[in-house]
């Protein structure tokens with residue numbers, strides 16, 4: 001461990017200092033020291049056919065009831081007096097990739113714990129799960145927190161292997177909980193960490209260890225989503241930062257008119273970041289892993305799809321463009337997935353790298369040889385696609401099928417840049433609220449639960465605070481569908497893929513050809529912390545029924561102005577020209593695509 005975790009640091013920049021002063025908002029039920037705990041229905045699982053397997057794997061924690069936290073009844077909603085509330089001892093660990101807002105979970109937990117009883121103690125585990133196993137702690141105090149409030153990163157405590165899985169790890173975690181006499185352990189992370197949290201909770205109950213285990217949904221990937229969890233902490237910020245970068249390259253592309261930018265975004269198992277960024281910044285193309293997997297597209301079919309787009313744009317005289325790709329795309333292409341599996345099996349069996357090509361199956365060896373040499377060394381999705389698209393465009397040129405200018409590409413991976421960003425107000429509030437809920441879960445004696453908030457699309461005072469059993473979010477993977485399907489592995493919380501029947505995807509499909517050809521790039525800009533724009537809604541379409549792009553007020557303003565210059569029932573082009581004359585062209589599509597347009601039939605373009 002070389003970092004000096006938890007050391008109070010000087011906040012170097014004025015913005016950082018100002019952000020440290022931001023006080024996250026709380027819904028009414030969390031504004032006092034205690035809450036009213038209401039128990040709902042007993043739960044099964046989101047995977048009905050897996051319920052039996054989940055119940056078997058989690059005999060002591062399966063089927064627990066849903067819980068809602070409400071404002072206490074009675075005078076001023078005060079609840080029990082402080083001296084009736086025993087001090088609580090809690091540990092908190094970061095498990096999972098750093099995600100903007102993580103620090104505020106710790107801060108919210110600390111504030112709720114001290115309000116509950118000032119004698120309560122919060123320990124942070126230094127160095128993530130390794131610190132948990134080795135009982136390396138830092139007591140979290142106001143002083144320690146001062147320079148981490150509303151700041152990015154996980155550097156208050158750090159993170160490491162992000163696992164509490166093997167029996168050795170589980171028993172080391174239990175020993176630490178016992179040695180510190182913890183009432184609760186809060187695990188901050190995504191799907192994998194929360195699956196581990198469920199297993200730890202079950203084991204601790206079985207071993208009569210009093211520590212309650214609580215999970216908090218924090219993941220930049222946004223793939224921990226189900227009927228209980230609307231989104232994860234960090235996703236809003238990461239999409240906003242990436243959308244800004246993407247819109248910058250869109251404007252760069254259109255300015256010079258000579259490059260195609262291939263931009264890879266994080267998201268190995270699901271394309272949520274890529275989809276949201278596409279809806280925010282309107283690049284020309286997005287190739288999603290879920291679509292490719294569903295249609296079982298081969299690598300060359302994906303390449304041809306991109307080349308057809310390049311060709312169609314060239315016919316309009318456009319030789320630039322922006323293409324988004326999620327990290328997981330390559331593994332969604334069946335033959336690439338199988339090749340990667342073969343390579344990784346050989347690698348795991350200690351076959352030297354130089355011998356791997358000779359030991360591949362014949363078809364895998366053929367595909368491997370087809371890949372350009374620099375890709376064989378390390379499969380890098382955007383480079384691979386750009387290279388193969390270029391080769392195909394050269395081929396089409398030779399065959400006389402493509403008559404445009406030479407295809408040129410520039411590749412980017414936007415991942416780490418966004419992960420360490422200052423969190424948006426939404427992520428600051430959401431994480432702080434989840435920290436509070438975690439304390440109330442422990443005080444209520446809940447174990448094997450996740451802290452959740454519903455109604456995130458509404459202002460904070462309307463948020464509904466709850467807890468849902470981790471087992472209720474589990475499913476069991478199978479080899480085949482239908483009767484006789486064989487379960488693979490243990491039940492777990494799995495990443496949820498893009499819903500290809502959902503609203504966000506439907507919107508993307510509707511806009512696909514316009515995105516491809518019209519260059520209505522949208523500039524969402526940098527995250528706004530104060531003043532106009534700071535109340536822009538969280539990443540919109542990931543949360544059901546959210547207003548598209550969140551800028552409805554702006555839209556109304558534009559439409560009012562538009563009415564003064566165009567006649568009712570005008571053509572799409574006239575409307576576009578009118579809007580473009582007032583605002584940047586990048587906003588036009590936002591305005592024209594907003595559902596409000598449909599509510600104003602007189603101005604609905606033809």
Ligand SMILES: O=P(O)(O)OC[C@H]1O[C@](O)(CO)[C@@H](O)[C@@H]1O
Pocket residue numbers: 097220221266267268327
């Ligand atoms: O390089 P690191 O720190 O392992 O993290 C990168 C990975 O983390 C993730 O965000 C997983 O949560 C992936 O999308 C990404 O590939």
